[in-house]
Amino acid sequence: MMQTPFIVASYAIAITGVLGLFAVSYVQMRRAERQAAALRKERRGQ
Amino acid sequence: MHRFANPARFLKIARVATPITALLGLALLAAGLGLGLFSSPPDYLQGESVRIMYVHVPTAWFGMGGYLFVALASAAFLVWRHPLADVAARAAAPVGATFTAVCLMTGALWGRPTWGTYWVWDARLTSMLVLLFLYLGYIALANAYDDRERGGRAAAILALVGVVNLPIIKFSVEWWNTLHQPASIRMSGSSIHPEMLQPLLLAALGFQLIFAATVLMRMRTALAGQVIAARAARLAGAHG
Numbered sequence: 048m049m050q051t052p053f054i055v056a057s058y059a060i061a062i063t064g065v066l067g068l069f070a071v072s073y074v075q076m077r078r079a080e081r082q083a084a085a086l087r088k089e090r091r092g093q
Numbered sequence: 094m095h096r097f098a099n100p101a102r103f104l105k106i107a108r109v110a111t112p113i114t115a116l117l118g119l120a121l122l123a124a125g126l127g128l129g130l131f132s133s134p135p136d137y138l139q140g141e142s143v144r145i146m147y148v149h150v151p152t153a154w155f156g157m158g159g160y161l162f163v164a165l166a167s168a169a170f171l172v173w174r175h176p177l178a179d180v181a182a183r184a185a186a187p188v189g190a191t192f193t194a195v196c197l198m199t200g201a202l203w204g205r206p207t208w209g210t211y212w213v214w215d216a217r218l219t220s221m222l223v224l225l226f227l228y229l230g231y232i233a234l235a236n237a238y239d240d241r242e243r244g245g246r247a248a249a250i251l252a253l254v255g256v257v258n259l260p261i262i263k264f265s266v267e268w269w270n271t272l273h274q275p276a277s278i279r280m281s282g283s284s285i286h287p288e289m290l291q292p293l294l295l296a297a298l299g300f301q302l303i304f305a306a307t308v309l310m311r312m313r314t315a316l317a318g319q320v321i322a323a324r325a326a327r328l329a330g331a332h333g
Contacts (some may be wrong), residue, residue, distance in 0.1 A: 049144040050206050056128070057199040064195040068188060070301055070309040071114075079317035086324045089326035 098175040100316055111309045118302025125296025133289050145203040147292055151300040152196040153221070157190025157259055159304060161226060163231065168247030171316045177312075180244040182252065183235050184311035188304055190228035197221060208272055216265035217273035220258060227255040 129147030136143035166182035169175055200218065201211040212218065231248050238244035266275045277284045285293065 048206050048283065050140055052269070053142060053202045053206050054130075055245075057145040057148055057202045060198050060202070061152060061195050064154070064191050065303060066299065066321070068191050068248075068277075069307050072307050073115075076310040076317070078315045079314045079321065083317040083320040086321060093175050 097176045098169075098173075100177055102241055104313065104316060105179055107309050111261060111306055111313070114302045114309065115306035118299050118304075118306055120299070120300030121295050122303060125292050125294075125299050128292035129289075129296060133292050134286070136289075139207055142203060142206045143289070145199055146289070147296045149199040149203055150293060151297040154194045154197065154297060155304045156189055156193035156196050156221070156224060157177055157208040157298055158264060158301075159185055160228065160252075160255065160258060162308075163189060163228075164252045167252040170245060171249050171295070179242075179249070179313050180315045181308070182249065183232075183245070184315060185308045186231050186235070188307045188311070190225060190232065192300075192304065193221065193228060194224045197225060206270075213272050215271040215273055217262065220262045220265050222257055224255075224262060227251070229256060231255070278326055297306050 102198055105266070126147055131244050132148075135141045163182045164180045166185065169178035170182060171320050196216075204213075206210050230254050234251055235248035238247065264275050265271060274312075278290075283290055
């Protein structure tokens, strides 16, 4: 049995799953912290 | 530990720790997986398919380790009512669920060329599937209530009850006749050849740091979300 497709699929799943969640978490964090910082700044300006 | 439960102090530490763990994790993961794919030797029995070990084993370890973290944070939330403990448990659950799902899928892909089947209802595989369901149950329960604290408490109880599954996963290969092989790395030593062990440990450390960085980022998102929600509530109060 050809083993290469199983190896490629395993690495693709692991990298997509783990690093995908990592990337999504990073984008969400940046967006939320930017929004929170803008709100704090706005509050200080009032 | 209580000192770090202060959100302001936690954020101060997390802002420094996040880029360090993330960058170090990515570098170690690239090194471990690169060595595992291109430099480590094939197994004398399994052949090339042994390379799946470098993604399957670390995701299994941190799928289980992540659940232990969720349970410990849940216990801290139930005992000391630290809101940050609830934030930590909620942040770690989807990360642990992802690691567990990756472990199950890569295990199936390793099983086909090794055992001749993607899946068997064997004790190790089934208890690992139960772990995924526990994670999904925790996430669903934590978000099922309008009152965040009630949801957190219900989910924390489920997390603590589910801890019983961890020793079942660990010892399933010794307690029952399973298709899954017993542990190759024990406290007494390892039966893995050093040329395979080195990339495995590098990849494991990389996955662990990526896990930690993802949890830190999700906790920071949740804390920023609380600031945004509090502001929205104040604005609604002022206009209402």
